[in-house]
Amino acid sequence: MTRLHPFTLLALAAALVALAWLLPAPWGAAGTLAVAAVLALFSGAGLTPGASPGSTGTGMSPGWRPGLVVLRTAVVTAAPFWLFLFILHDVSTTVALGLRITTMVASVVWLVAVLAPARLVEAMVAAGWRAGTAYLFAATLSAVPVLKARAQRIVEAQRCRGLSPRGGLGPRVRALRALALPLILSALHEVDERALALESRGLVPGARRTPLAPPPDRGAERAVRWALVALCVAALVWRLA
Amino acid sequence: MTDALRLERVSFAYGDVTALAEVSFALGPGERAALLGRNGAGKSTLVRLVTGLRRPAAGSIWVEDWDTRDRPPEQLARRVGSMFQYADQQLFARTVRDDVSFGPRALGFAAPEVQQRVGRALAALGLEAHAAHHPYDLPPAFRKLAALAGALALEPRLLVLDEPTAGLDRALRARVASALLERAAAGAALLVVTHDLAFAAETLERALVLDRGRLACDEPLAGLLAAPPRLEPLGLAPPAVAALSRALGLPGAPVREADAARALARVAAGRRAPLD
Numbered sequence A: 001m002t003r004l005h006p007f008t009l010l011a012l013a014a015a016l017v018a019l020a021w022l023l024p025a026p027w028g029a030a031g032t033l034a035v036a037a038v039l040a041l042f043s044g045a046g047l048t049p050g051a052s053p054g055s056t057g058t059g060m061s062p063g064w065r066p067g068l069v070v071l072r073t074a075v076v077t078a079a080p081f082w083l084f085l086f087i088l089h090d091v092s093t094t095v096a097l098g099l100r101i102t103t104m105v106a107s108v109v110w111l112v113a114v115l116a117p118a119r120l121v122e123a124m125v126a127a128g129w130r131a132g133t134a135y136l137f138a139a140t141l142s143a144v145p146v147l148k149a150r151a152q153r154i155v156e157a158q159r160c161r162g163l164s165p166r167g168g169l170g171p172r173v174r175a176l177r178a179l180a181l182p183l184i185l186s187a188l189h190e191v192d193e194r195a196l197a198l199e200s201r202g203l204v205p206g207a208r209r210t211p212l213a214p215p216p217d218r219g220a221e222r223a224v225r226w227a228l229v230a231l232c233v234a235a236l237v238w239r240l241a
Numbered sequence B: 001m002t003d004a005l006r007l008e009r010v011s012f013a014y015g016d017v018t019a020l021a022e023v024s025f026a027l028g029p030g031e032r033a034a035l036l037g038r039n040g041a042g043k044s045t046l047v048r049l050v051t052g053l054r055r056p057a058a059g060s061i062w063v064e065d066w067d068t069r070d071r072p073p074e075q076l077a078r079r080v081g082s083m084f085q086y087a088d089q090q091l092f093a094r095t096v097r098d099d100v101s102f103g104p105r106a107l108g109f110a111a112p113e114v115q116q117r118v119g120r121a122l123a124a125l126g127l128e129a130h131a132a133h134h135p136y137d138l139p140p141a142f143r144k145l146a147a148l149a150g151a152l153a154l155e156p157r158l159l160v161l162d163e164p165t166a167g168l169d170r171a172l173r174a175r176v177a178s179a180l181l182e183r184a185a186a187g188a189a190l191l192v193v194t195h196d197l198a199f200a201a202e203t204l205e206r207a208l209v210l211d212r213g214r215l216a217c218d219e220p221l222a223g224l225l226a227a228p229p230r231l232e233p234l235g236l237a238p239p240a241v242a243a244l245s246r247a248l249g250l251p252g253a254p255v256r257e258a259d260a261a262r263a264l265a266r267v268a269a270g271r272r273a274p275l276d
């Protein structure tokens, strides 16, 4: 799956999200969610060691484990939304919105797991985008695992200084809120460093570059992407009509 | 007397990668041990096990009479103060003082006690002038000191520190050394991971060397540092003072700066005497 063209992966995720909101609730979103879940489950499929250098995927070990990890991340991320929806709305609205939001979450989590930022940059540059713009996209994607690791480190350090994750809600919430700022600050710090590193390697904003190894784009994949666009347009027309 | 820390045939693996294999040793109160070894030897893994963030796959780890298997990290924090390799990224409060006070507050000490502990920790590292600063306004080296102050403020009976002096200049290293010596003198056991053998020679007394997850060496640090042929296969290089005193054949093969200076002065005085 990681060997699919980056644009195909993007198109799949985008189409799932669009369809989740366009198709009538709850069956439309239930369908898109099912597709997203299956994608997540298979996100480890076709991974052979060394097949995708630089992949941010959930690991190189083939089999079910990576897919299950992706799926679990999606479920854990989506769970709080359900709680809030349930508090704010009646059951049918909760289900309708919950399925849509969960589709979004699952698609994004799946995308982050299977889309290697480096391949996306290559593909975008090959398609005629500026290297700077392409980098901006990829940097955003690749920041996710970095920030996750950093948040984890802070939480671990807090535990080793006596903060119980099962303890009172008050301190827990305060500690979580306190996480946001250092994460942003250290991320900005890193952006600074990356910008320096990029400039020193000749990535000047505005310059066009020749991609070294553009990911192969097959005709079939291009057809699939157009079909997805057509599907979304059709759904839109159907819903508006 | 109970040991501050005791490992009994501790093993740990990340998936198929064995990180620690049957490691056993014990630290008494006030003992100052260096945990040495090349990159990937398993040092940080051992620190994570002692703090309770990971559990040994086999064997057991005792912090005094507590088995770490039964205690989550937040409970072990009452006895173990820790600092990790990326300590400069672990601060989260708005001021250094707030961050340092986080531990004592989380452990539930009363406000005056918290104040005193924070004051002592900041003073020990000479951080008073930065107490009101935002941690991210400080250079990384000072952030690291602030993280160490956070561990000191727990006033634990065991301090496990992962590379506390990496990235620190000479003056800051000296602050860390004096703060650690002060704590050890007060009875805290120290387990310090470091690649900085000069710092280790000045501050610590016992060498625990890991080699590919096994405890390859457990002996007085000065003796090990004075024997370069033994250091090399362990991936270690003798610090400058040890190399110098060996090259000069100084009596007692001193590895600390002050000891070497004294030995040099004695030798020089001895040379001069017959001439006068």
Ligand SMILES: Nc1ncnc2c1ncn2[C@@H]1O[C@H](COP(=O)(O)OP(=O)(O)OP(=O)(O)O)[C@@H](O)[C@H]1O
Pocket: B014, B017, B018, B019, B037, B038, B039, B040, B041, B042, B043, B044, B045, B046, B085
């Ligand atoms: N989270 C992890 N997942 C998988 N393997 C890991 C993980 N952390 C460490 N390892 C592996 O375990 C072994 C021991 O790593 P550890 O970090 O304990 O070494 P270290 O002695 O602290 O090295 P360094 O001096 O570089 O900090 C290494 O082979 C390392 O690659």
Ligand SMILES: [Mg+2]
Pocket: B043, B044, B045, B085, B162
């Ligand atoms: Mg380490």
